[in-house]
Amino acid sequence: MNVQVLFHDSCFDGAASAAVFSRFYRERIRPDVAFRYLGLNHKPGAEGIDPAVFTGDENVIVDFRYSQDARLTWWFDHHASAFQQPGDEAHFRADTSGRKFHDGHRKSCTKYLADVAGERFGWDAAPMAELIHWAEIIDGAQFPSPQMAVALEEPALRIMTVLEANKDPALIPEVIRRMQTESLADIAASPLIAGPLAPLLERHQSNIELVRTHARYERGVVFFDLVDQGVDSLNKFIAYALYPDARYTLWVGKGASRAKVSIGSNPWKPETRRHDLSAIAGRYGGGGHPVVAAVSFKADQADKARAAYAEILAELSSDA
Numbered sequence: 001m002n003v004q005v006l007f008h009d010s011c012f013d014g015a016a017s018a019a020v021f022s023r024f025y026r027e028r029i030r031p032d033v034a035f036r037y038l039g040l041n042h043k044p045g046a047e048g049i050d051p052a053v054f055t056g057d058e059n060v061i062v063d064f065r066y067s068q069d070a071r072l073t074w075w076f077d078h079h080a081s082a083f084q085q086p087g088d089e090a091h092f093r094a095d096t097s098g099r100k101f102h103d104g105h106r107k108s109c110t111k112y113l114a115d116v117a118g119e120r121f122g123w124d125a126a127p128m129a130e131l132i133h134w135a136e137i138i139d140g141a142q143f144p145s146p147q148m149a150v151a152l153e154e155p156a157l158r159i160m161t162v163l164e165a166n167k168d169p170a171l172i173p174e175v176i177r178r179m180q181t182e183s184l185a186d187i188a189a190s191p192l193i194a195g196p197l198a199p200l201l202e203r204h205q206s207n208i209e210l211v212r213t214h215a216r217y218e219r220g221v222v223f224f225d226l227v228d229q230g231v232d233s234l235n236k237f238i239a240y241a242l243y244p245d246a247r248y249t250l251w252v253g254k255g256a257s258r259a260k261v262s263i264g265s266n267p268w269k270p271e272t273r274r275h276d277l278s279a280i281a282g283r284y285g286g287g288g289h290p291v292v293a294a295v296s297f298k299a300d301q302a303d304k305a306r307a308a309y310a311e312i313l314a315e316l317s318s319d320a
Contacts (some may be wrong), residue, residue: 001033004056006049007176008063008109009039012160013139015172016110016131017062017076019179024117025060037173041065042296048085063109065287066092066102074099076113078106080278081287104289107140108132131179132194141237141267141292144295146244149237152204155188161200162193164233171196207234209233212242219317220247220272225309227254227302236264236292247272248316252309259297259305263312274319284308 008014022035035255038053040061047168049061054071060073065082068291075092082102083089092100098120106112111132117123127130136142143149152161159175166172172205174235178187187193210231221226222239226232232255239249249264263281265273271292277293288296297305 001058001161002056003033003035003058003060003307004054005035005176006040006053006059006061006064006079007037007172009172010166011063011139012156013108013110013135013164014039014063015176016108016135016179017113017165018176020110020113020117020125020128020130021060021062022176023076023180024113024121024123024125028117028121028123037176039169041170042294047305059223062113066100072100073097076101076116078103078107078109078112078289079287080104080276080289081282084287090186093201104306108135109139110135115255119274128180130184134184142206143237143267146237146240146268150208150235150241152201152235155184158188158197159184159193161204161235165196165200165203186187200228202238204235207231208238211238215239215251217241217243221250221313222246222248223250223309224312225306227252227259227306230254232258232260235263239264240266240268244268248275248277250309250316252305254299254302254305256299258299259302261295261297261305261309261312263288263294263316264292275316280312280315 005018007018018037030131036056049067053070054069056226058073059071061072063077065084066075066088068088103112114125114132118125138156138160154160163172174192210226210229211224214226215222222243232253235265240246247268252261255279263277265277273291276290278288278290281293284295286293288294295308
């Protein structure tokens with residue numbers, strides 16, 4: 001039996017969800033199974049999932065949007081923007097398999113999946129408690145302070161840093177396999193993570209200085225443009241460490257494969273958020289959660305990304 005596990009790529013919660021699903025499936029559904037892992041990325045616009053990815057005897061999606069493809073047998077997600085294509089939500093509501101689950105109010109897909117597996121299938125998630133705990137902290141932004149989120153000292157945060165910057169298609173599947181049985185400290189100390197981490201920590205320090213130099217803070221919003229610096233990914237908590245009173249962060253950047261607008265609300269001041277950020281991103285073909293969201297554009301569409309950035313900035317600043 002071959003099971004294809006499709007997960008949110010370059011994401012700690014996506015990898016952890018795939019690991020938790022795999023151990024649950026092997027322990028409670030079928031032990032004689034071979035897993036294959038493939039990361040899914042949000043494409044520019046609102047394109048659906050490529051049907052060519054459903055190559056398993058069973059096909060699973062974790063921590064990523066819904067698909068109506070008949071070959072999808074398991075689905076777990078917690079994004080408010082899970083239903084992107086016309087008819088997606090109605091199709092999900094009509095499903096009677098008992099193997100597709102969604103809760104847009106959950107902080108992480110990993111803990112949601114573990115809870116469902118325990119409640120519905122009698123699975124004991126205790127051996128994976130450390131992984132589930134950190135997925136909830138990371139994806140739910142449950143850090144005690146922005147300084148902890150920026151310092152990147154804990155093993156889970158070091159793994160997160162490598163996953164978010166990863167370009168090697170073989171790395172995350174191997175991390176998923178190790179997450180099923182190894183401690184986060186052992187994974188973080190292994191060459192798999194420690195090797196690529198060192199230059200990433202140097203880049204992280206450079207990104208802190210880029211944000212410090214380019215960010216402006218007005219009317220409750222920290223905003224900055226890093227298109228010309230060639231940056232499309234950075235630690236989302238840097239701005240809150242620099243501007244702890246901010247209500248929102250908003251920035252636009254560009255890398256080799258995309259231009260991107262990122263929107264976030266201050267997790268240490270949740271009472272100040274007045275917008276559903278996933279709804280804002282959805283108007284431009286993006287998505288996410290009410291508290292954090294993003295929009296991807298093609299690499300040659302930096303002008304469109306900047307235009308969206310300017311429009312969103314005006315909206316977020318309007319009720320300050």
